[in-house]
Structure formats: C-alpha cells, structure tokens
Amino acid sequence: MCFAGGEGKISVSASDASKQHSRLKNSPWATWKDPDLTGNEIRKKRRKEIKRTRERGGWVWCTPVTLTLVFRFPVAQVHLGRPTMRASQQDFENAMNQVKLLKQDPGNQVKLKLYALYKQATDGPCNVPKPGVFDLVNKAKWEAWNSLGNLPKETARQNYVDLVSSLSPSSEASSQGKRGAxxxxxxxxxxxxxxxxxxxxxxxxxxxxxxxxxxxxxxxxxxxxxxxxxxxxxxxxxxxxxxxxxxxxxxxxxxxxxxxxxxxxxxxxxxxxxxxxxxxxxxxxxxxxxxxxxxxxxxxxxxxxxxxxxxxxxxxxxxxxxxxxxxxxxxxxxxxxxxxxxxxxxxxxxxxxxxxxxxxxxxxxxxxxxxxxxxxxxxxxxxxxxxxxxxxxxxxxxxxxxxxxxxxxxxxxxxxxxxxxxxxxxxxxxxxxxxxxxxxxx
Structure with a gap:
C-alpha cells in the first residue's frame, strides 16, 4: 500500500479491486449499463459521479486491477506500507497500548490522524455534530475524523496499526543510526x-x-x-x-x-x-x-x-x-x-x-x-x-x-x-x- 498524488490515495490489491468491481457493476450508479445513454453522456455522468464520490471520501473505480481510496485529510500525510492482510482486533489493541509507551511526542498532526483512525475503526464514519468555531481542539478532531469519509472500519484499523508501528522504537532505530555527531x-x-x-x-x-x-x-x-x-x-x-x-x-x-x-x-x-x-x-x-x-x-x-x-x-x-x-x-x-x-x-x-x-x-x-x-x-x-x-x-x-x-x-x-x-x-x-x-x- 502506498500514498501518492495530490491529497493522498491508497492503491489496494487486484483481488480487492475485483470484488469492488463486481459490486460496483451491479450498483445503481453503474451508468455504462444504461442503453438509453450515448457514450459521451455515459462518460460525463461517470465523471460527475466520480467527483461526488471523491468529495464524500468514497471508493473510486479506475481500472479492473486498481482501486483507489481518496480522502481529504487536513494534516500532513504519513507514508505507510502494509501487507494485504487485515489487522486483527488484538493487533489494534496492542497498537493502542503501544501509543502509550511512545517516548517522544509524535506531534499534533500525527496525533490528530491517530485520533481520526481510532474513531473510524471503532465508531465508523463521523456521526457527531461539528463543534463550534471557537472550540478549536474539538473542531480539529472532528475535521480529522470527518475527512476519512466512508473509510471501512477494517481499513481504518489497519491504517492505525501501521501508523503506530511507524512510530515505534524499532522503526526509529534505523533513523537513530543516522543521527549526526x-x-x-x-x-x-x-x-x-x-x-x-x-x-x-x-x-x-x-x-x-x-x-x-x-x-x-x-x-x-x-x-x-x-x-x-x-x-x-x-x-x-x-x-x-x-x-x-x-x-x-x-x-x-x-x-x-x-x-x-x-x-x-x-x-x-x-x-x-x-x-x-x-x-x-x-x-x-x-x-x-x-x-x-x-x-x-x-x-x-x-x-x-x-x-x-x-x-x-x-x-x-x-x-x-x-x-x-x-x-x-x-x-x-x-x-x-x-x-x-x-x-x-x-x-x-x-x-x-x-x-x-x-x-x-x-x-x-x-x-x-x-x-x-x-x-x-x-x-x-x-x-x-x-x-x-x-x-x-x-x-x-x-x-x-x-x-x-x-x-x-x-x-x-x-x-x-x-x-x-x-x-x-x-x-x-x-x-x-x-x-x-x-x-x-x-
């Protein structure tokens, strides 16, 4: 998995893509199946649907072997790599405990992302009212969580585990070896x-x-x-x-x-x-x-x-x-x-x-x-x-x-x-x- 492009998109495996493709072809918005639309009309409608989906933070179909999840996140992007298997609930709980043991403050941007992924993994998409304009801390948390859109709980859980792993002492060992005199x-x-x-x-x-x-x-x-x-x-x-x-x-x-x-x-x-x-x-x-x-x-x-x-x-x-x-x-x-x-x-x-x-x-x-x-x-x-x-x-x-x-x-x-x-x-x-x-x- 990798981040790439403008606001960040995560490429997933071909097997996952095929499953999503099957579901997508049978979805109500699979406009290429409508015999009453011309080719140009289909393409225009698909572009509009893709744009709306991106704005909602949802899945966007690109090719039969590549599926991308695009989400707008208002903080610095963290580059992660993970295997295709999903993190278990035990992995998730271990990661939560590992956060408490971090020796260095990862910074507000990373903490916001951890919060957002945790809420998405446990509660699903953001389901609380937006805080008032003067409630700066809770407003920042809400925006971070809301920016994940419809990201599945399983994916949020895996991303949380990956992010915590990248912050752990073992992952910092190589960078410590590069420190200057x-x-x-x-x-x-x-x-x-x-x-x-x-x-x-x-x-x-x-x-x-x-x-x-x-x-x-x-x-x-x-x-x-x-x-x-x-x-x-x-x-x-x-x-x-x-x-x-x-x-x-x-x-x-x-x-x-x-x-x-x-x-x-x-x-x-x-x-x-x-x-x-x-x-x-x-x-x-x-x-x-x-x-x-x-x-x-x-x-x-x-x-x-x-x-x-x-x-x-x-x-x-x-x-x-x-x-x-x-x-x-x-x-x-x-x-x-x-x-x-x-x-x-x-x-x-x-x-x-x-x-x-x-x-x-x-x-x-x-x-x-x-x-x-x-x-x-x-x-x-x-x-x-x-x-x-x-x-x-x-x-x-x-x-x-x-x-x-x-x-x-x-x-x-x-x-x-x-x-x-x-x-x-x-x-x-x-x-x-x-x-x-x-x-x-x-």
Missing amino acids: DEKVQESKDIVVTSEDGITKIMLNRPAKKNALTFEMYKEIILTLKNASTDNSAIAVFTGAGDYYCSGNDLTNFTSAAGGMEEAANQGAVVLREFVNSFIDFPKPLVAVVNGPAVGIAVTLLGLFDAVYASDKATFHTPFSHLGQSPEACSSYTFPKMMGSAKATEMLLFGKKLTAREAWAQGLVSEVFPDSTFEKEVWTRLRAYAKLPPNSMRISKELIRNNEKEKLHAVNAEECTTLKARWLSEECINAIMNFVSRKAKL
Whole structure:
C-alpha cells in the first residue's frame, strides 16, 4: 500500500479491486449499463459521479486491477506500507497500548490522524455534530475524523496499526543510526539524556563522584542544551543521580591538564563562558530538580533557571573564598538581585551554606518538597507543565528574560576573565592542592 498524488490515495490489491468491481457493476450508479445513454453522456455522468464520490471520501473505480481510496485529510500525510492482510482486533489493541509507551511526542498532526483512525475503526464514519468555531481542539478532531469519509472500519484499523508501528522504537532505530555527531552526547555515561512526556531530562550521572563536573561534561551539556532547544520537548529539566545533585567542579580538571595550570585556566575560561551562555540563551522553560546537596556552579547556575524545586535534604554551598576563587555563572549579578546584597554576600564571599528552606526564603528555590515524596510530586507537576502550549511558554520566557540577556552575557564574560586570573593565583593553586591532598588521605 502506498500514498501518492495530490491529497493522498491508497492503491489496494487486484483481488480487492475485483470484488469492488463486481459490486460496483451491479450498483445503481453503474451508468455504462444504461442503453438509453450515448457514450459521451455515459462518460460525463461517470465523471460527475466520480467527483461526488471523491468529495464524500468514497471508493473510486479506475481500472479492473486498481482501486483507489481518496480522502481529504487536513494534516500532513504519513507514508505507510502494509501487507494485504487485515489487522486483527488484538493487533489494534496492542497498537493502542503501544501509543502509550511512545517516548517522544509524535506531534499534533500525527496525533490528530491517530485520533481520526481510532474513531473510524471503532465508531465508523463521523456521526457527531461539528463543534463550534471557537472550540478549536474539538473542531480539529472532528475535521480529522470527518475527512476519512466512508473509510471501512477494517481499513481504518489497519491504517492505525501501521501508523503506530511507524512510530515505534524499532522503526526509529534505523533513523537513530543516522543521527549526526551533534547527538553523540546522548551516549555519554556521565550525562544521561532522555525525552518523555514532552520533557527533556538531563541527569548528571557520576554518583560515585557526587556528580562533580569534568571539562568533558561541560562540553556535553552545551551540546545537549543545543539539541534540546530544537527538539519536540516543551521543557528541559536538570537533576542528579544518587544522593547528590552536583558537587560542583571536579578539581582534578586543573591538576590533570596536559599543559599544566595555565593551559587548564585558558581552556576552562573558554569552556565556562560557552557553558553559561548556553543556559542564558536556552529558549524553553528550564527547571532544576535538586535532589540533594548542590555545590559551586551547581548553585550559581540556579539564577538562570526558570524554576528550582528542591528536596528538603538539599543544601546550597558556594565555597569560592575557601578555594581562592570568585563567583561564576552570573551569580555576582543574579544573587544580589534575587536575595539582596547582604544575603548574597554571605553566600558568595563567606561561603555560607543554606538549607533548602533557607534557600526558598531567600528566593533561590521556588518550592521545597519532603524528600519522601519529592520525586513523585515534582515529576507529576513537571508532566503537567509539559502539556501547556509550548509556544506560549517560549514567548513568555522571552518577555521575562530578553531584556537582561545582554547584561547577563557581559557579566558572564567579566566573571570568566576574573576566574581565569584567580585560577592562576597562588591562593587558588595552594587551595586546590590542599584540597586534593586532603582527598588523597581519606
């Protein structure tokens, strides 16, 4: 079976065609049997009957071996192939269950077609009144169903099964193998990216290292956000594996650099600036699900998120002065703005650690949940958010954030320049060496 031509027509087998031909020849509109009509009159009448049949979405006879079903469908055509056998009721039920397991949203056009084929397969031709002009959702559903005309239930059932099969993970495997290098980040063991229910979930996955960030993870997250900005998801969510959300930078980034501290500082400043810019420029709602302690850049980045949900076991710590460093991720601007200069100073200069409740009181966290119900409550809410109109959320975020983008980019550049100098300072080098030495003794 294949789609072809203008609005789409499905060719069927010769055996099916012969059966339809037999029925058609004996039908009341088989005008070529009327002895009172001339050849031209027969041809004209047949053309009119064919046109009317097409408008109704019915069967149109073409030749003794080809029968076509023409239906006007107001959405994108999906190209399918199927065997001549009909799908059983069990196949149909399996396909309905398979739809619930799809990991990626197939889009509104495909969902409309699934709805129309389901209704046609179960209820037959559209038999309900057309919804009002302002009932846009139900009107779109009605038009999709009505466009199938008199398509037989068995054919609709088979088409539904075929369409679901084309959306299943097995059929996507070959296309996944063709993805470009931009999506290789999905295969990283340290960053696990999944897409489900309209949510791109980005999980830091180094629980043995408390999800500390390596330079490679920085680069992977940059690429992940780039992909997530254009995928089918409505929102993006960061979280951590294990007990920690993220313990900040893996300080061995500096000690293990091939070119020494200076090379590490140069490379780190470039990567950090691009990394933070990817958060500043991310166009969709960005949510942090802080499942445990957060340290350093895992905390300072929160000022660039649109919502931050924390377990009551989470803590927030920015020990920059203890490590001879300075604020990053625009926190020198976002923290005073969120919590006031005095509270921001306590965190950024003196390294005060906040509990989840304190972070909420100071505006760093949107809401705190009991750890026992944290995952269930937060993800239920996020799935509801992901069902909101995505373009509306994008536009609203632009209105909220765009006026500050230029400022944030300037702050990020200045912070990275300052950090590069701090990383090469004696204070910072000694602090890092002492930290690594203490770790080695544990």
